[in-house]
């Protein structure tokens with residue numbers, strides 16, 4: 235895997251962003267502990283050992299939030315030193331498998347290791363998020379027999395009690411809220427605004443997220459082509475994490491471009507939205523080669539005068555420097 239070291243600061247903002255009504259305590263805590271964004275998976279549905287399925291970890295205040303959890307994203311989460319039990323909320327942009335395949339792993343490992351001692355996972359995603367959850371973890375679900383065995387077999391009960399649990403053991407019960415563009419989810423010192431992505435509607439409802447934290451703002455497009463909705467959602471953000479699937483001009487059809495965008499579209503989006511830093515992700519092998527990625531970054535910089543970052547799995551970002559990125563090991 236090509237490794238780069240990113241220098242200097244990312245999106246240095248002279249004035250820290252604040253949320254209306256935010257307490258002095260929340261601001262003080264944000265100062266002490268800056269929001270940290272880790273790219274867990276910057277890949278696509280194409281198999282890759284270097285780039286896992288889509289996933290982003292956001293540590294804000296006391297919350298550990300995941301945006302999307304595609305295949306391999308959970309492995310990356312472990313590599314960051316976190317465990318499923320640390321995750322408090324998960325948000326899904328859409329239910330393409332490369333964005334949600336590790337949902338089962340997150341829920342089951344969190345349930346198993348949590349031993350009924352942690353709060354239920356909060357899950358936000360577009361329909362059929364609830365149906366997917368029921369089909370996976372319900373009594374008649376895919377994991378129904380496994381869950382029953384772990385609740386009822388003596389050996390599993392003993393293990394559960396050894397982990398500090400108190401029998402009878404509860405079933406996994408992720409608290410699902412189905413969300414749509416326009417919704418706002420308030421957290422402790424942060425909020426997520428849900429926007430509309432342009433991707434594979436009407437087959438899947440596709441969303442984008444904007445997170446406003448005490449020390450900055452992040453927009454994650456999920457999978458999306460260019461649109462006024464994305465520009466509006468990302469307006470003035472410190473960091474825009476944008477799908478950058480392929481090289482401009484190589485799309486097999488107009489529909490493909492509309493659903494996935496290209497690097498020249500992304501340059502314009504970043505410029506129109508006035509973001510400080512554009513992080514490119516969801517990168518196909520086609521463009522994941524030094525000379526091509528350099529050309530893409532160069533061409534984007536002809537249009538967009540902010541910072542452009544070629545995303546890598548496990549890269550870490552903060553809203554205000556210094557940024558230590560692309561750490562080899564934890």
Ligand SMILES: [Zn+2]
Nearest residue numbers: 328330433457
């Ligand atoms: Zn997709």
